[in-house]
Amino acid sequence: MDNILNLKDIVFNHRKYLNCIAERGREEFKTSKYIRDYLDKIGVEYDTYIGTATTGIIKGKIGNKTIAFRADIDGLTTEHGVKHLCGHDGHTSILLGLIEFINENQEKLNDNIVFIFQPAEEGPGGAKDLIQEGIMEKYKIDEIYGLHIYPEIATEYIGIREGYFMAQIGDFDIDIVAKSGHGAMPQNSIDGIIIAANLINSLQTVVSRNVSPIDSAVLSIGIINGGTKRNIIAENINLQGTIRTFDPKVYVSMKERMKEICKGIELAYNCKINVEIRDDYPSVNNDKNLCKEFVEAVGSDRIIALDPLMISEDFSYYQKEVPGLFFMLGSRDEEKGLVNGLHNINFNFDEEVLINGLETYIKLLKFKKSIN
Numbered sequence: 001m002d003n004i005l006n007l008k009d010i011v012f013n014h015r016k017y018l019n020c021i022a023e024r025g026r027e028e029f030k031t032s033k034y035i036r037d038y039l040d041k042i043g044v045e046y047d048t049y050i051g052t053a054t055t056g057i058i059k060g061k062i063g064n065k066t067i068a069f070r071a072d073i074d075g076l077t078t079e080h081g082v083k084h085l086c087g088h089d090g091h092t093s094i095l096l097g098l099i100e101f102i103n104e105n106q107e108k109l110n111d112n113i114v115f116i117f118q119p120a121e122e123g124p125g126g127a128k129d130l131i132q133e134g135i136m137e138k139y140k141i142d143e144i145y146g147l148h149i150y151p152e153i154a155t156e157y158i159g160i161r162e163g164y165f166m167a168q169i170g171d172f173d174i175d176i177v178a179k180s181g182h183g184a185m186p187q188n189s190i191d192g193i194i195i196a197a198n199l200i201n202s203l204q205t206v207v208s209r210n211v212s213p214i215d216s217a218v219l220s221i222g223i224i225n226g227g228t229k230r231n232i233i234a235e236n237i238n239l240q241g242t243i244r245t246f247d248p249k250v251y252v253s254m255k256e257r258m259k260e261i262c263k264g265i266e267l268a269y270n271c272k273i274n275v276e277i278r279d280d281y282p283s284v285n286n287d288k289n290l291c292k293e294f295v296e297a298v299g300s301d302r303i304i305a306l307d308p309l310m311i312s313e314d315f316s317y318y319q320k321e322v323p324g325l326f327f328m329l330g331s332r333d334e335e336k337g338l339v340n341g342l343h344n345i346n347f348n349f350d351e352e353v354l355i356n357g358l359e360t361y362i363k364l365l366k367f368k369k370s371i372n
Contacts, residue, residue, distance in 0.1 A: 004359060007097050011358060013094035014038075022075030022084040025120030028052040031092070033071050035117050038096060044103055046115075049133045052054035053126060054117040057139050059103050060109040060370070067370060068114035070315060071095035087149030087331070091168040092117060094147070094357040100370065101362060111122045111370035114139045115338065124279060127317040136321045137243035143323045146315045147357055149349055150328035151341055158298060158360065159306040159328035162291040163368060166284035166326075167218075169312045170255070170277050173240050174199070174262060176226075177272040178205060180235035189233035189241045191224055195269045196237040200224075202261045210257045217245035218310055234363060244310050246283050246302070255266060282316040287323035294325055297367035298360055304330075327335075329357045 021030040032052040039046050039056070046056035052073070057066070071091040075082040084090075098113050116135070120126035135141075153159050176196055181189030200221055211217045219241065226237035243258075245251050255277050266273040295303050306328065313327050331349040332339055340346040365371045 004101065004355070004362065007100060007108050007358070008355055010100065011093050011097040011354050014096050015089050015351055018089035018092055019084050021065065022082045022089070024077050024082050025074040025122055025124070025126065026051065028073050028119050032117070032119075035073070035092065037152065039099070042098055042100055042103055050119065050126065052119040053130055053133055055130070055135055055139075056108065056115055058099070058113045058115075060111045060113070062110045063112050064122065065370070066112040066114055066140050066142050067365070067368075068116055068117055068139070068141045068318075069098060070116040070127075070144060070146045070318065072119075072126070073117050074120055074122050074126075076122055078345060080345065083345070085344065086122065086342050087347075087349065088121065089151045090354055090357070091147065092350065094354050094361070097354070097358045098107045098361050101358070105371060108372040109370070110372065112139075113370070114141055121314050125314040125317065127282060127314040131317055131321060136318075141322055143287070144318045145324065145361070146318075146326045147329050147360075148313070148326070149331045149353060149357075151332045151339060151347065151349065153304055153328065153330035155330050155350065155353055155356065156302065156333050157304045157330040158302055159304045159330065160286065160291060160294065160325070161162070161306045161308065162286055162288055164283050164308055165286050165306070166308070166316070167244040167246055167310045168248060168251050168283040168312050168316075169241070169242060169244045169280045170251070171242055171280060172258070172277045173238065175274040176237040176239075177274070178235050178237070178269070179271070181233045183231035183233055186233060190269060190271050192234040192237040192271070194240060195265060195271055196224065196226065199262065199265050200239070200274070202265065203258060205252055206257050206261070211245070211250060211254065215245065215247055215250050216308060216310070217243070217250055218241050219254065219258075243277070244312070246308055248283065250321075278303065281312040282320060284313050284316045284326050285319050286325050287319070290323055290325040293368070294327070294364060297364045312345070329360070341356060
């Protein structure tokens with residue numbers, strides 16, 4: 001495809017370097033310097049935001065439409081340090097390759113192309129901050145695309161889903177304040193452990209009895225902290241967990257029901273229960289028309305229609321502003337042993353996947369006649 005093969009070694013080298021300098025969100029200083037130095041080298045102008053974000057626009061001859069492409073640049077914090085265990089080094093390398101391709105073929109470019117190298121996808125959500133900085137209005141973005149390297153499907157395939165694709169998520173903390181006392185005299189106490197046990201069981205009914213079976217939702221409690229000694233009635237108990245669903249209305253109703261249950265348990269046991277639910281990323285909601293166009297551009301033989309995923313992505317913030325499409329770039333290769341999942345310490349991928357991603361973006365732009 002034109003001069004894409006000339007970019008192969010360059011894209012591979014991007015990934016090799018970026019993989020070695022993984023940095024946590026909002027601290028991607030080496031990564032952003034590498035990106036900016038390379039853009040300077042190839043003569044592409046850019047803007048900087050929120051410290052480590054790098055964005056810019058390459059204007060087309062006609063410029064009737066502005067299409068954005070986003071790559072996340074942060075690594076994942078693990079017990080072994082910060083690592084690229086979610087493919088962000090690959091996403092960044094693909095977008096750098098696309099920019100260079102467009103820059104070398106600018107005389108063929110019809111539409112405007114915006115690039116977004118975004119920090120902090122793993123948290124706390126760099127996309128939201130960039131939107132608040134006004135990049136959507138500054139560049140007058142009409143539609144946006146993003147991808148994720150995905151080891152659950154084979155390298156020759158691309159996974160997408162029209163409509164709700166990834167979940168809206170929230171984190172919650174529930175603090176139970178009971179009354180301590182001697183374990184031999186429970187009648188003089190209010191047992192926080194008993195309250196927590198009943199509360200946990202009651203919260204599990206939110207999904208099983210308050211959410212329609214047609215809708216998908218998850219309520220999971222991952223942490224319980226409480227108690228001091230085996231013969232002391234526990235006074236303070238802390239529960240921590242997550243809620244996930246796709247439909248924003250279901251999400252709101254889940255939060256309301258959780259608070260109602262906590263209030264009921266509070267009255268029943270004469271204790272105090274404090275509930276904090278922090279809204280996190282919205283649902284990834286793929287635009288119907290962009291999905292249809294994407295399948296035609298790439299070819300239906302390469303497309304796998306994925307089921308909705310309960311994982312989350314802050315790409316969803318962009319989709320609340322303009323039509324957007326997020327897709328999964330297959331990276332599973334059983335012959336080479338590249339089967340470990342995202343966030344696994346042994347996660348890796350064949351760098352040929354990067355060329356698949358670059359070709360996919362170029363095919364899309366050619367199909368849309370954004371570039372000749």
